[in-house]
Amino acid sequence: MHLNLLYKRVAAIFLISIFTVSSIIWPDLSYGWSADNNELQGVKIAAAKSSIEDKRQATRAKIEELKRKEKIEIKRLHQSQKKLEATKDDIEYCSVKLKSAKGKLSVFESQLNSLSYEQSISARRAGERIKQIYKGERISILHLIFAAQDINTFLDRVYYQQKLAAHDKELLQDLRVKTRKLASAKREIEYQKNTIVNTIGVMNQKKSQISSSINVSQYLINKLRTDRATYESAERELARQSDSITNMLGKKHKKPSVETTGGFIRPVSGIISSPFGWRRHPIFGSKSFHTGVDIAGRNRSPIRASNSGEVVFTGWYGGYGKVVIVNHGKYKGRETSTLYAHMSSTNVKVGQQISQGTVVGYEGSTGYSTGPHLHFEVRLDGKPSNPMNYMP
Incomplete structure (x- = not known):
């Protein structure tokens, strides 16, 4: 014993x-x-x-x-x-x-x-x-x-x-x-x-x-x-x-980039499982700043572009898993982009011009993830901003 x-x-x-x-x-x-x-x-x-x-x-x-x-x-x-x-x-x-x-x-x-x-x-x-x-x-x-x-x-x-x-x-x-x-x-x-x-x-x-x-x-x-x-x-x-x-x-x-007009839409339906801001990391257990929001949903649900713009990145991105980044140009005077992470697969290519609502990929659980969900970020001049301030 x-x-x-x-x-x-x-x-x-x-x-x-x-x-x-x-x-x-x-x-x-x-x-x-x-x-x-x-x-x-x-x-x-x-x-x-x-x-x-x-x-x-x-x-x-x-x-x-x-x-x-x-x-x-x-x-x-x-x-x-x-x-x-x-x-x-x-x-x-x-x-x-x-x-x-x-x-x-x-x-x-x-x-x-x-x-x-x-x-x-x-x-x-x-x-x-x-x-x-x-x-x-x-x-x-x-x-x-x-x-x-x-x-x-x-x-x-x-x-x-x-x-x-x-x-x-x-x-x-x-x-x-x-x-x-x-x-x-x-x-x-x-x-x-x-x-x-x-x-x-x-x-x-x-x-x-x-x-x-x-x-x-x-x-x-x-x-x-x-x-x-x-x-x-x-x-x-x-x-x-x-x-x-x-x-x-x-x-x-x-x-200089083109000024974006119009508002942003919700990229996928579902509940907010983890909000923007400080939180206890679900995997590492450490206190860290959550740079976006997690939207829980069904696996392989379509993810749509929150606004029109140019796809500037698609592929695997470390703990984010499979990612798509869309540059929307200037929004209210600031360089704006959105990031869609943990996808099961992507549906667009780098350099592609897309419209608001275009399916950019499908919900998944790649990277540091505990289950199917979308990690969605809005960045102004490269810095994270609360996505809830832009979505209806």
Whole structure:
């Protein structure tokens, strides 16, 4: 169970590496450029900057997530290290107790051996005296009577022999009691010793598990730090590209274009599933600025040009998936274009002049998308503007 949890932790962190910097799709700013197509360049550069800023937001969110996971793992590592030190102290304490128990057992063994020897000698002596007193094989009552000078001497001899026999009996009884007590104490110490040995075994196993947990935590911390460094490097590169695009936008010079008349129409029917403005990104989970509106609808529903103009881009555009960009010229004094993203397929070509309502493509879920919908943008001088201000 413990190892399974460790493997799950490793697997969970390893999944982070699936979302590597290679998943950050750098917009191809050179595609479709031409010296006389300033509108296309301006729209593409502005769209690229917006796309890069989204990726910067996602990358920063991933960096914060890695920092959070690293902090959690460091805390887990410190807890494991404390547990390991406590377990080592417990093992050392038990080892001291085990050494003491072994010392006591050695003393008891020596004492039991001494008692056993003493008991053997006393039993042999007592046996010899008992034979002399009760069996009368060598010293008979008559012999004692005739050997004695008087009756008092005889009685004294009988008394002392009986006294010695009683002493031998008492000594043997005392030795048996001591032997039983020592044997009982020895069994208790042996039980304690075995308990301590088992406890040390369990603690060593626990120590091994904690050491494994520490190794896993250290591996994960190093992995998280490596991943974070990779994302931080990617974020710096994104920032560099964003600054570069900002400089490019500042240097753009646009040729005069025709003033667009009339209003814009809704490019596809359906509900607004995500409005213009700040939101939580549906895929990356980071807070980012939504540069258009998402209109949910059925897959492959026709998408119509919101106004007349010239198709300046059609094709795959990074996280936008399949895209069509239409330049509408000047609208209320500002260069205006519309962008239609996440299409399943496109229906127009670059350079094509189209009328309002022309089918430019079909609804889909290409690029960074969670389901069939149209991502629709209106840009004024290359900067996103709320499409709801122009549609009926």
